[in-house]
Amino acid sequence: MCKTCGCSFRSRDFGNIERFIEPCILLLLSKGSSHGYGLMEGLEKHCGEKVDIGDLYRTLRRMERDGWVKSNWEKNKGGPDRRTYTITSEGKDFLRLASSSLIRTDKLLHRFLEGYQKNQSA
Amino acid sequence: MCKTCGCSFRSRDFGNIERFIEPCILLLLSKGSSHGYGLMEGLEKHCGEKVDIGDLYRTLRRMERDGWVKSNWEKNKGGPDRRTYTITSEGKDFLRLASSSLIRTDKLLHRFLEGYQKNQSA
DNA sequence: GCACATATATGTAAATATCATATAGTATGT
């Protein structure tokens, strides 16, 4: 069942931040290095939505494999050690490309929503 | 390789219309019944992007299974017969829900792009 | 010791995406 709208059809959620998780992560990391759990909190704070933490960790490892981020373990007095992620120059390049893609997505959405509202009022 | 940005990392494309294919199809169908090939042309015309035709046909069958559309074969003098799709009331309900999700997505994107541009100028 | 928050990671199954290929009717040019 869809998490957001509650429809019984399928799980796909068109308003889900997880569809744009990588650019969001890279944007946060471009403001400062962080670790998985911290990014989860940052994403929830900035996007107002829960993210699947397991998914997030796997996404981060995939992003590291892809060269967008690099990580290293850091000691943490107040809890378990953390794997801290830092954006790479390749990650910055990708963030730039993803942003222009997202501008296109934004235009697409506007066209859709205009079309939808026109349809509703007709 | 990503179709849009050409990056070598992975195929994910944040500007891809196929991420919102179902609402787009339902919007087109809410303006009038159509068949797979016709929807492909409609999507390309309204969204300026090619869609994978195989994916589109499978998506339509899935949407029928989910109850959002129904289909019937229609004779076509000028070519092969067509499977014509019509939106159902369940499909209209879903379109309404998807639209409010997409409004949220739109806000999310704006927040992201604002954050990105602020970051760039800093 | 126990519960709870922090912190990372993986197992598994289902859903989707990607790319190629199969099949067939109609139209047009040679």
Added chain:
DNA sequence: ACATACTATATGATATTTACATATATGTGC
């Protein structure tokens, strides 16, 4: 008649992504 192109639907095979559950471990407060 034959080749080619366009229209039209569909599926095979594989890879990727998503969803949900579970495992593991550290530190804090009671």
